[in-house]
Amino acid sequence: MQSHAGDDAPARATLQTTALTDRNAVPRPAEQVYAISTRGLVKGYAGPDGTTTHAVRGLDLDVLQGETFAFLGPNGAGKSTTLALLCALARPTAGQATVAGADVLGRPDQVRKRVGMLFQHSALDPDLTAEQNLHIHARLYGLRRRHARLRATETLELVGLADRRRSPVRTLSGGMRRRLELARGLLHSPRVLFLDEPTTGLDPHARAQVWEHLRTLRDQYGSTIFVTTHYLEEAENCDRLAIIDHGRLVAQGTPLGLKAAIGDDRVALRTGDDTAALQIVRRTAPADLAVTLDAEGVSLRVPDGSAWIPRLCAALESHGIAVHAASATPPTLDDVFFHHTGRSIHTPRQQAPVSPAAATGATP
Numbered sequence: 186m187q188s189h190a191g192d193d194a195p196a197r198a199t200l201q202t203t204a205l206t207d208r209n210a211v212p213r214p215a216e217q218v219y220a221i222s223t224r225g226l227v228k229g230y231a232g233p234d235g236t237t238t239h240a241v242r243g244l245d246l247d248v249l250q251g252e253t254f255a256f257l258g259p260n261g262a263g264k265s266t267t268l269a270l271l272c273a274l275a276r277p278t279a280g281q282a283t284v285a286g287a288d289v290l291g292r293p294d295q296v297r298k299r300v301g302m303l304f305q306h307s308a309l310d311p312d313l314t315a316e317q318n319l320h321i322h323a324r325l326y327g328l329r330r331r332h333a334r335l336r337a338t339e340t341l342e343l344v345g346l347a348d349r350r351r352s353p354v355r356t357l358s359g360g361m362r363r364r365l366e367l368a369r370g371l372l373h374s375p376r377v378l379f380l381d382e383p384t385t386g387l388d389p390h391a392r393a394q395v396w397e398h399l400r401t402l403r404d405q406y407g408s409t410i411f412v413t414t415h416y417l418e419e420a421e422n423c424d425r426l427a428i429i430d431h432g433r434l435v436a437q438g439t440p441l442g443l444k445a446a447i448g449d450d451r452v453a454l455r456t457g458d459d460t461a462a463l464q465i466v467r468r469t470a471p472a473d474l475a476v477t478l479d480a481e482g483v484s485l486r487v488p489d490g491s492a493w494i495p496r497l498c499a500a501l502e503s504h505g506i507a508v509h510a511a512s513a514t515p516p517t518l519d520d521v522f523f524h525h526t527g528r529s530i531h532t533p534r535q536q537a538p539v540s541p542a543a544a545t546g547a548t549p
């Protein structure tokens with residue numbers, strides 16, 4: 186396994202010492218410190234009818250310390266289950282994971298102490314004030330009374346709620362409640378913050394505010410942030426992302442890198458006669474390219490899409506077909522998802538494959 190945030194890291198200390206004392210030493214790249222590292226992580230749920238739902242199937246994941254990392258996948262892909270495993274709230278069926286320097290199987294108590302969590306469902310008491318909610322949670326985390334008060338004040342300021350500290354939670358907007366949850370998750374200064382779909386149900390303005398605070402956390406405090414989401418634009422906000430589908434990791438990288446790997450632009454044409462246009466475009470484009478017709482018109486994927494537009498328009502117009510609109514769009518993260526899974530992230534999920542529990546127990 187790699188070294189982790191929170192290890193007593195003698196290797197890192199050695200590296201720094203070497204750089205200071207040995208001028209002839211060959212410079213080495215800074216050692217990468219992982220806040221989260223998993224190998225072959227599996228979680229199966231036994232069903233009453235003797236089948237097993239494999240929610241997570243052999244996950245290998247590395248998240249660098251200080252990184253904002255998105256875990257992107259459609260409903261039922263296994264995101265919440267992975268989060269529960271990484272926060273040591275559920276035991277893996279197989280595999281291993283180290284989070285904030287502690288092993289989730291060997292030291293689940295340490296993992297829980299070192300991470301902060303924001304669940305999909307609110308853990309706030311609506312009748313207590315923002316401040317009272319934080320005090321209670323700080324005491325539950327084991328913070329002494331004075332320290333609890335101090336951290337409540339600090340975290341309320343961090344999420345922009347200092348002026349609402351005496352407001353009962355039920356009077357706060359949905360966005361403010363999410364930010365208060367964020368403050369709650371930060372009370373004990375966690376090394377890694379996990380957020381399960383933190384902006385689901387929020388309007389775009391409130392969503393942007395939550396992200397503003399997450400970016401502050403990363404930029405000012407170097408926090409490691411792990412966010413599950415099915416919003417493509419949220420994954421775009423992150424330093425890196427992993428795409429999960431049916432419990433398996435299908436791709437991992439930076440948003441730019443993943444999109445660049447797809448390469449091709451999407452060219453879409455709206456014409457006076459899309460059915461006839463489909464045939465002309467098929468004859469004009471290279472033979473191995475798939476040209477499709479849907480509600481948005483005729484489309485195809487080609488490298489350097491904008492260079493193809495004049496060529497296709499000329500071919501269509503020479504056959505008397507008027508082109509009303511033409512566009513070339515670089516790949517999106519949904520295209521990346523499509524490339525790896527054969528469907529859009531917004532397509533309703535097929536029934537997850539199940540297998541007889543007795544046959545495996547831990548089969549990914």
Ligand SMILES: Nc1ncnc2c1ncn2[C@@H]1O[C@H](COP(=O)(O)OP(=O)(O)OP(=O)(O)O)[C@@H](O)[C@H]1O
Nearest residue numbers: 230238240258259260261262263264265266267537
């Ligand atoms: N406690 C459980 N018992 C049995 N099956 C479960 C349990 N929890 C989750 N599952 C199943 O495991 C699979 C993955 O679920 P999970 O909640 O991890 O997905 P998700 O990506 O977080 O979905 P969502 O975005 O809808 O929350 C699904 O098929 C789900 O029905």
